[in-house]
Amino acid sequence: MPRPGRNTYSDQKPPYSYISLTAMAIQSCPEKMLPLSEIYKFIMDRFPYYRENTQRWQNSLRHNLSFNDCFIKIPRRPDQPGKGSFWALHPNCGDMFENGSFLRRRKRFKVGSLQPPDPLGPSKPQDAAHFLQQQQAKLRLSALHAAAHLPPLPAGYNLSSAPPPSGFKHPFAIENIIAREYKVPGGLAAFSPAGYPLHSQLPPAWPHMYGSGMMDPAAPIGDYSAYGMPLKSMCHGQTLPAIPVPIKPTPGSVPGLPGLPAHIPAFLANSPQSLSPTSPQTGQSSPAAPGETLQSAVTVH
DNA sequence: AGCTGTTTATAAGGGA
DNA sequence: TCCCTTATAAACAGCT
16 A cells, blocks of 8 residues: 655556546646646646556546536637647536545536536536637636736626635545645746646636635635636535545545545645656646637537 | 547446 | 446547
């Protein structure tokens, strides 16, 4: 059993499904959309297990992207050459993970079979893609305004001024997993895990982590995702024990951390820094800035 | 040719 | 036991 530590995820298979891993990758970047190659890179950078047998798991991952309605495809613009489309999470899929745990979903996300229709987001894939297109345009516009020290945009465009969310976030929730990766001594990391620059004016990907007492309380607080709506908690809004317990506690739990499996990544157990043992995330260039595709016609499979 | 995306099929594991 | 979710494999088409 590997000892969880700063640089030890070891070569053990991570306790996340491909859907979870893909969602993590997508959520890790400010634009909330990534090309397939960047998703691969994200996973391989963080989980050494996936640096082998790439053909096998990448085939599975592609299968998941196509098969699951929670992922939507956003084509590149004609003037943004590159292979493949961008992949994003369906805005309404945030509720599909049980207790916010990415170990197993509560139910399979299916477009059109959503319980009460979400007034904040679309349900049809076409609508979702269009919705994402609009919201991400707002995100970029907001960032540009902030960078230029312009007055705040009208309501609906300023994505960083909303009240902080509330509610406990499961330790296996994607917010909790990813949020720590942005945290570096002295402030936020300059680059997203995917290598996209994180504009200093943008809220962190999972800002409520910082406002919930679990992270640096002095860090900025925001609330809105790139979708331009409050980040619906990945959890189900339930009250959870003071000491969070994974849905599927494993026999070998971390001493001192009841319920946490011993093989959880270092960043979940005790490290505020990146969990990547070998990849310092040095801002690799991406094939294209995802946000640049916003003007393109959006099609969804 | 290699990558990307879709589809079909099969099997294992867990929960109701 | 049945159903659902997930993992894996494979075939195929389209694109760069």
